[in-house]
Amino acid sequence: MDIYAGILVLSALEWRMRLITPFSFLHFFIFSTELKDPSLKYVLKEQATKIIFNAHNDIKLLEYKPSTIAASALISASCELCLKQYTMRRASIAACKYLDEDLLTKCIDLMQEMVMLTEANESTIDTSFLSIEPPVSMLERSIKRQRISYASAADTCSRFLKL
Template identity: 30%
Template sequence: MRSRRRLDDCILMDLFCGEDSGVFSGESTVDFSSSEFVDSWTDNESIACFIEDERHFVPGHDYLSRFLSRSLDASAREDSVAWILKVQAYYKFQPLTAYLAVNYMDRFLYARRLPETSGWPMQLLAVACLSLAAKMEEILVPSLFDFQVAGVKYLFEAKTIKRMELLVLSVLDWRLRSVTPFDFLSFFAYKIDPLGTFLGFFISHATEIILSNIKEASFLEYWPSSIAAAAILCVANELPSLSSVVNPHKSPETWCDGLSKEKIVRCYRLMKAMAIENNRLNTPKVIAKLRVSVRASSTLTRPSTDESSFSSSSSSSPCKRRKLSGYSWVH
């Protein structure tokens, strides 16, 4: 009992050791060409273990249905994920850090319902999950106060965030070293490109695909191995030398035991559909010029009689971030 308590104390010290380290700076890099990196991903047994264990690090099978039935708010989740990605880009965190933060958040929401209030519980959860993920993966971690950037609506005291971190740890049973799609990318890439000629391209582009879709609740239906395989197939289709020999309907399930062809194909199709939709939304639209008559133009440029009253009313209610602390449900 004493040794277990000592172990828990050591873990707590490790988690909170980054609080005084200041703002993160610098960027993590990975040498995809190093022999050490390549050799670490040629072990079929290790990948099989990941596939066997991934079920323990995802929300339950009915998690997606809760969003579809509106038992959980999909838009609130999407906003929280968007904020996590903004902070990840702001501090140049690794993609894995952002993915883990979202994973912790989803697993928490599946196991425990947040109080239904103005929205600050969801923001507090997002801050706590990102802080825990950063402490797991980053060398330098911002202070808890400095995490609260990128347009947050509320400011939380460090002690409140720490209490929320402990609640997340308790709900997740301290299982933070999750299985993620990034554990499979290199192994799957070598199945398509055995010489590793395009390994860096595969990893970077598959990572972009995974992060770009992480906000979409529909992907909660798929486990990390299926997401990784689908992303690798999407990247392969971008390479002319490989797209002609890659068939998502035949090859994926042969890469390793335990893979589901049906789920990989469905996830692949969803990624392709999302890519088409994103391209459509991001395509610049040509707006026709409106002909404005001289009379209309003069009307538009004439000062409004209500301008002063509007200015005074808007200035009297400036947008402020509320500082919150001390919640009875965070314990």
């Protein structure tokens, strides 16, 4: 019986099924901000993508549509990258008639909290294990100890033999 329900839904959708994620909307919102510099578009998209990836585990994001999540990530990224143009970009993205202003504001606040938590966690990560110099192995230490002990033993023996 389930297969018939599935076929009914698919035929009602005219078999047009595709995955809708926040990434599907990034391109649309980037071009709605009317940025002229292609490198700035790229950096903004990369930063927004990073924010979405870092936020994907938060259950609170399930309350929002993918378009709202994408818009919030872009607004948060623009806040991080260039604060001077933040209000202009936020206004141009929020002007989209498909976005609810209240939900967008709540989602932006949630995204910015997550960005701050992510930055705080990244700054407290212990990176001492990433040192370039390899640690001295136990074998090297024991060989050095043996050389020192043999040298001191030879000195001691030669002193005793001279007596």
